[in-house]
Amino acid sequence: xxxxxxxxxxxxxxxxxxxxxxxxxxxxxxxxxxxxxxxxxxxxxxxxxxxxxxxxxxxxxxxxxxxxxxxxxxxxxxxxxxxxxxxxxxxxxxxxxxxxxxxxxxxxxxxxxxxxxxxxxxxxxxxxxxxxxxxxxxxxxxxxxxxxxxxxxxxxxxxxxxxxxxxxxxxxxxxxxxxxxxxxxxxxxxxxxxxxxxxxxxxxxxxxxxxxxxxxxxxxxxxxxxxxxxxxxxxxxxxxxxxxxxxxxxxxxxxxxxxxxxxxxxxxxxxxxxxxxxxxxxxxxxxxxxxxxxxxxxxxxxxxxxxxxxxxxxxxxxxxxxxxxxxxxxxxxxxxx
Ligand code: GLA
Numbered sequence: 001x002x003x004x005x006x007x008x009x010x011x012x013x014x015x016x017x018x019x020x021x022x023x024x025x026x027x028x029x030x031x032x033x034x035x036x037x038x039x040x041x042x043x044x045x046x047x048x049x050x051x052x053x054x055x056x057x058x059x060x061x062x063x064x065x066x067x068x069x070x071x072x073x074x075x076x077x078x079x080x081x082x083x084x085x086x087x088x089x090x091x092x093x094x095x096x097x098x099x100x101x102x103x104x105x106x107x108x109x110x111x112x113x114x115x116x117x118x119x120x121x122x123x124x125x126x127x128x129x130x131x132x133x134x135x136x137x138x139x140x141x142x143x144x145x146x147x148x149x150x151x152x153x154x155x156x157x158x159x160x161x162x163x164x165x166x167x168x169x170x171x172x173x174x175x176x177x178x179x180x181x182x183x184x185x186x187x188x189x190x191x192x193x194x195x196x197x198x199x200x201x202x203x204x205x206x207x208x209x210x211x212x213x214x215x216x217x218x219x220x221x222x223x224x225x226x227x228x229x230x231x232x233x234x235x236x237x238x239x240x241x242x243x244x245x246x247x248x249x250x251x252x253x254x255x256x257x258x259x260x261x262x263x264x265x266x267x268x269x270x271x272x273x274x275x276x277x278x279x280x281x282x283x284x285x286x287x288x289x290x291x292x293x294x295x296x297x298x299x300x301x302x303x304x305x306x307x308x309x310x311x312x313x314x315x316x317x318x319x320x321x322x323x324x325x326x327x328x329x330x331x332x333x334x335x336x337x
Contacts, residue, residue, distance in 0.1 A: 003036075003117060004037050007034055007108075009034075009104035010027045010152065015240055015244040016303065017204075017240070017274055027148075028159070028181070029151055044060065045058040048093050051096055056077040057074070058077055076139045077114055079138045080111050080114045080131070083115070083131040094113070099185060102185055103305070111149060122332055126168060128153045129154070133145075133146050142193050155331035156331065159174055174251070175327050177254075179259075179314065183307050183309055196276075203233045207230050207233060214238060214241075232273040232275075233274060266298050270298070270299055281306075288310040
């Protein structure tokens with residue numbers, strides 16, 4: 001009997017560049033994702049793909065550094081095999097409906113789909129997410145947080161997840177009936193390992209060394225930071241944490257107009273204080289905001305390119321190619337029906 005494993009991509013509704021400093025995030029899974037099909041057995045994990053060139057051929061029990069595996073996409077597979085350390089191999093296919101480098105957590109979906117196919121215990125979401133986060137860090141050296149992997153495993157249909165990345169508590173926030181999310185690509189593709197993601201994380205760590213945990217800083221503490229770039233970075237993280245709670249409350253209370261204003265405020269903060277937007281993303285967000293039936297829009301994920309999201313009335317016409325639209329989707333699964 002062949003197996004089928006699936007893990008979704010995500011959009012982050014709000015709370016970007018907060019997870020790696022123990023902040024708050026509010027992501028939801030989408031209906032695009034990565035599927036692994038095949039048969040277990042043998043001493044190798046061997047996966048072909050219709051989207052990616054070459055074959056991932058990973059021997060079990062191999063201690064080699066995944067960062068040197070070719071083709072490049074196979075580095076994620078190798079790192080997950082290293083983390084899960086399965087006793088049986090797998091021969092099959094890995095296919096994805098997520099655009100790589102689009103800010104929709106395509107690499108986390110790949111990692112979680114492979115982990116799921118190799119028998120990771122989905123009833124322990126945090127363990128699976130941590131293994132896949134370590135895999136990402138080892139595969140491509142991106143010092144990512146836990147958000148993408150955790151939502152790929154733990155997502156629940158029709159709810160967003162408020163994750164406290166300090167305690168790793170997850171709260172389910174019901175998504176309003178009269179709304180949906182639209183995902184549009186800015187046209188700017190990027191590979192996270194080649195962006196200033198690690199630099200931003202290092203800046204946040206430098207702030208914490210100077211003045212203590214970002215999570216505990218008051219607005220006055222932030223304004224007292226002398227170095228102007230670090231002051232702006234700190235202002236983004238602290239105000240973004242507040243916006244996560246404000247958005248969770250607004251969604252629960254069906255206050256869609258206010259929810260939209262919070263998305264826009266988050267975009268402005270990521271653009272001006274954290275400096276991870278691009279002109280194409282800014283233009284896209286501006287045109288989405290001007291669209292009737294749209295409550296608000298912002299970049300989603302790490303930025304530096306990739307996608308924007310809009311919160312809108314279900315089915316409103318959008319004058320841009322839509323990658324996906326809908327309500328929160330469920331997390332990873334193995335062998336349905
Ligand atoms: C990437 C990382 C996440 C998170 C976001 C920004 O998606 O994988 O851990 O840091 O960027 O919010």
